[in-house]
Each structure stands twice: as C-alpha cells, then as structure tokens.
Amino acid sequence: xxxxxxxAGETALVVMDKKTKREDMVEECVRKxxxxxxxxxxxxxxxxxxxxxxxxxxxxxxxxxxxxREKHLPKPKxxxxxxxxxxxxxxxxQKKDKVVxxxxxxxxxxxxxxxxxNDDEDIPIIEAKMTDEPGEDPFSKRKAEKKKRVKxxxxxxxxxxxxxxxAGALPSHIQLAATALPITGTQAAPKKVAKxxxxxxxxxxxxxxxxxxxxxxxxxxxxxxKKQGKHRKFLPVVESSGMGRQEKEQTDKVLSKIISQNSHxxxxxxxxxxKYTVKKEKNRKNQQWKSSTPQAS
Amino acid sequence: MLKAKTPKKGRIKRxxxxxxxxxxxxxxxxxxxxxxxMSRVLNAVLADLYHLKRESAIRYTRKNDNIRPFESGxxxxxxxxxxxxxxxxxxxxxxxxxRPDNLVIGRTYDxxxxxxxxxxxxxxxxxxxxxxxxxxxxxxGSKPFIAFLGEGFExxxxxxxxxxxxxxxxxxxxxxxxxxxGLDRAYVCTAVSSNRVFLTHCAIRLKKSGTIVPHVExxxxxxxxxxxxxxxxxxxESLRKEAMKTAxxxxxxxxxxxxxxxxxxKVGKIYIPDQKIGDMALPNKSKGVKRERREAKMKNGNKExxxxxxxxxxx
Numbered sequence: 001x002x003x004x005x006x007x008a009g010e011t012a013l014v015v016m017d018k019k020t021k022r023e024d025m026v027e028e029c030v031r032k033x034x035x036x037x038x039x040x041x042x043x044x045x046x047x048x049x050x051x052x053x054x055x056x057x058x059x060x061x062x063x064x065x066x067x068x069r070e071k072h073l074p075k076p077k078x079x080x081x082x083x084x085x086x087x088x089x090x091x092x093x094q095k096k097d098k099v100v101x102x103x104x105x106x107x108x109x110x111x112x113x114x115x116x117x118n119d120d121e122d123i124p125i126i127e128a129k130m131t132d133e134p135g136e137d138p139f140s141k142r143k144a145e146k147k148k149r150v151k152x153x154x155x156x157x158x159x160x161x162x163x164x165x166x167a168g169a170l171p172s173h174i175q176l177a178a179t180a181l182p183i184t185g186t187q188a189a190p191k192k193v194a195k196x197x198x199x200x201x202x203x204x205x206x207x208x209x210x211x212x213x214x215x216x217x218x219x220x221x222x223x224x225x226k227k228q229g230k231h232r233k234f235l236p237v238v239e240s241s242g243m244g245r246q247e248k249e250q251t252d253k254v255l256s257k258i259i260s261q262n263s264h265x266x267x268x269x270x271x272x273x274x275k276y277t278v279k280k281e282k283n284r285k286n287q288q289w290k291s292s293t294p295q296a297s
Numbered sequence: 298m299l300k301a302k303t304p305k306k307g308r309i310k311r312x313x314x315x316x317x318x319x320x321x322x323x324x325x326x327x328x329x330x331x332x333x334x335m336s337r338v339l340n341a342v343l344a345d346l347y348h349l350k351r352e353s354a355i356r357y358t359r360k361n362d363n364i365r366p367f368e369s370g371x372x373x374x375x376x377x378x379x380x381x382x383x384x385x386x387x388x389x390x391x392x393x394x395x396r397p398d399n400l401v402i403g404r405t406y407d408x409x410x411x412x413x414x415x416x417x418x419x420x421x422x423x424x425x426x427x428x429x430x431x432x433x434x435x436x437x438g439s440k441p442f443i444a445f446l447g448e449g450f451e452x453x454x455x456x457x458x459x460x461x462x463x464x465x466x467x468x469x470x471x472x473x474x475x476x477x478x479g480l481d482r483a484y485v486c487t488a489v490s491s492n493r494v495f496l497t498h499c500a501i502r503l504k505k506s507g508t509i510v511p512h513v514e515x516x517x518x519x520x521x522x523x524x525x526x527x528x529x530x531x532x533x534e535s536l537r538k539e540a541m542k543t544a545x546x547x548x549x550x551x552x553x554x555x556x557x558x559x560x561x562x563k564v565g566k567i568y569i570p571d572q573k574i575g576d577m578a579l580p581n582k583s584k585g586v587k588r589e590r591r592e593a594k595m596k597n598g599n600k601e602x603x604x605x606x607x608x609x610x611x612x
Contacts, residue, residue, distance in 0.1 A: 172317030
C-alpha cells in the first residue's frame, strides 16, 4: 500500500492552547482523519474493479512514494558452460516425460531414479567385441566409467557455482566452503600471507605438541622453531668439573648490582677509613709545619 | 578443496530461498525486543504493537543488556538477530531515568543498521481500555489506511523521518490487487507540535451512501499513544541511494542504429557477421564425403597396401 498515496490538501491543525482538553484534541484528530480516509476511499472506489467471490477486487496503481529496500537487488547469475554452448549451437530445451515406455518389460518406467529405463547397471549379459582384451571385466569397466562421468559433472557444477559466486549471484541455499570465498554479501578481499608469517605458522602449530615442537620432523630447508616470549637461561642442575662456580657468580652479580644502585646510601668502610687517615695526616703535617716555624711574635 | 554446502532437506532449501533477496519486495518482518529495564507502560506498548502485527512480527521477551542502538559497538547483537530471524525492522524498548519509556524504531539494510528513530511514549492507552462494538474489530493482517495530519510532517526533519519509518512499520504486505471489502483499519498520526505525534488506531465502518463510494466512519479501537521525538539517525547518502534502487529504473539506453526516414519510416541496418564455416555442425555426417578423409586416403593408400602384402607373406 505505500502503493497508494494522495495529497489530500494541507490540513493545518487548529492551534492548540493549553486549555483544550485531551479528549477534544483526540476527537479533532479522529474527525480530520476520517476526512482524509474518505478522500482516499473516493479515489480507491473509483478505480476499475473486477468482481471476485469475496468482493470487488481493485488493481492498485504503481507506488509513488519510495521506501528503502530491506535487501540488496539480486544480481543476475552468469550463464553456465552448458547454457553458453547451447546458445551458440542453437540447442533448445526439450520437454521430457517422467515415465518412458520400456520395451523389454512392456511397462511404463521412470526416466531416472529407482527402477529406471535403460539402467546401466542392470544389464546381465554384455557381448564381447573384437576390440576387447581378454582378462578385462566389462562390468567393472562400466562402473569405473560411470564414476568418471559423475566426477566430471561434479567438477563442472562446482566451476559453474564458482563463476556465479565471482559475479556475486550464488543461489541462496548454497554456501561455497573454500578459503578465499566469503559466505554472505560483503566481498572481503582475500588476505595474502607474507613470507615470514608463513614461516611462523609451523612454529605456532608446534606449541600444541607436548614437547613444544622440538622433535617434530622438519622438511628440508625449514628453520628451527623461533621461540617467542622471554628468553631465560637456566643453570645446570649438576655442575661438571671445569666450570666455575656459576651459582656463586650469579648471586655475586645480583648483589653487586643492588649495591651499585644504592651506593650513595651504603658506606664503604675502607674508603672512609683511608680518607680519614689521609685527612688526619694532612692536618698533622700542617700543624707540624706550623709548629716548626720559628715562633716569632 | 572447493566444496559446495547444500542443505540436504528440501524444506530448508525452500526456507533459504524465501530469505533470498527478491527483485520486488513484499513485506518486512518486525522484531520486537527489550532492554535491561522495562516499565509496565512500555511492556504494554510492545505487547499491543505485537498484537497489531501478529503474523509478520517476532517478539523476544528476554532482556538484552548489550544492545545500545545509538552507540557504535552496541549494534552487533541487533544485526545478528536481524540475520537470524530475517527481520528488517526492529522495535527496541527500554526505560531509564534520563529516557523514560523509550522506544527505538530501527531499520536494517542487508542486515546492517540503516537508520534509527528514538521516541518516548506518553499517554498510552492499551487496546483493552477501549470499548467498542466487537463486530467492527479489524482482522489480523488487513491493509490499513494511514493518515498523516499536520504540517510538521513536511517541515520538521525528525518528523519527516518518523513519518517514513511509521509508514514502513504499519504498512503490512505489499500487494497489487486489493479487495475493497477487506479494508477495516486506519492509523491516524497527528503532528500536535514540532516534536510530538499523536498516533491512534481506528476501525473502519463502511456505511451505504447513494454512490459507489461508501461513507467512512472511524471508531477508535486500538492503542493510542503520544510519541515524543528524541534522537534519530539518518542513513548516510550512499547507503540511502543503494537502498532506494528499484529493479525498474535502469539507465535509459540510447537506441543505436535506428533512424527515421520520411518516406520509408523507421529504418535500421542489419549487419550480418561473418559465418564461421569451420565451427558449424553439419547435419549429415557421411563418412566418405569428408574431404580430409578422402585426401588422406589417397595419400596413404599406396603405403597401406604395401604393408598389408608384407603381413600376408609372414603368415
């Protein structure tokens, strides 16, 4: 029905002052609404109508007011390979019956499906031809050929669907499950994987194994797994001879670091003592020099 | 590996085909849902609106706290529901201190948010509070008359938008043929002020008059409420253009090769492309007739005879 709009004139409402009660306003609205509806009904009933069982049926004119669609416009699907070929050759579709007369059993049989006419698998005897090699099973050969034909047809069907998906006109009940094809309307650009990303993929998968991918069989040329995260170094549990006392060294390192950071607070006793003695010496020397000078008053 | 996932059952396939985009669209389904806090009034509003749109609406009764239509992140849940239920209009009701009795009417395009209108509901009167003769009660799913009163609908931006959204919401099915006896409801929307719209639903009683056109009488039956326009979000231009496209308006093509002559009338030239004789399929394929075969035989004829003679000798 957005289908039928008429301009019934500008109905300017009476200016509402606060005194008018709500019921009066409602009444006014309904009255004015009736006028508008009457106007539409006049034009509606004057349209040419056909008599139907329930009542007069009217064909509405095309809509004037446009409202937004809820889904995008469907794109026309590209013709399939067979359709193109048929068009080029001028082949037209022939209407086929569901049942066909079978000469052998003298009955009407289905064209396809269970118990069909000319079933390839039902033939009990196959006559040998001159071109046949001995030791070859014609029945299994037929089965193999049928499988090949079915496979080829499936491949062609998928190719047709792929073409349709490329044009954006995939039939609604089919989803193509492939890495590069998105399922719904929006076309997301297929992401190109960079070289280092590809190299890291094997490493990422390796984290799933219990040993972290250390003993996985590697392909020739594959680099060892790059460790991600913090790099830590652990001391051996048992120290072999020849190695210095690594643990002692480690703890010494830590200690000296702490001391150097807080050195302005900590007193270096030896240094302090030596400073003091030096100062004292100096003072004593000065005094001696002073005292050694003649006491000339 | 390229695989095509097709539904195994025919019913699912038919259902999916119903949801596929169509050239000419027939009607939008409405989704009615609510937020974290609801008031009694708003609950009644949603229930009545669901009753009005019975066949073409889906009502969710649980509260959804992650839906915030006007915020950028809060729309994903709505879009998911729209996809799941195939609904392109939604009514989201919620209450807060700042926005009491809040109703957000939104539309989607391709299951993404297209536009939003937020209104506050005041002076709501439910269906049950109206007394009327039950015989005139409108049937479910009948086409309504929609009347807009007041110049506010032409001048004020928000009301213009609200008018469009209300039309979409109350429209019902889009049909070509209409049965005139089945017209029994009317919605009257009045722009009382520049931000307030009075909406009421009436049943139509047709009375006999002298002419073909019957006399129309409106009886208030359904819910009536005041809608106070609060916020709204218009669609951006490119999206609006795309959504408004119809199948009929194609760019008018210039007709080439046609010229009008005074004497002969409409004149056009027929260009016949070169015949690709090599590609054509001949109907009668008699083996001996083919020239290539003949020529080949003539060339090799002597050689073959010579070799055959040799075989016979060896035997």
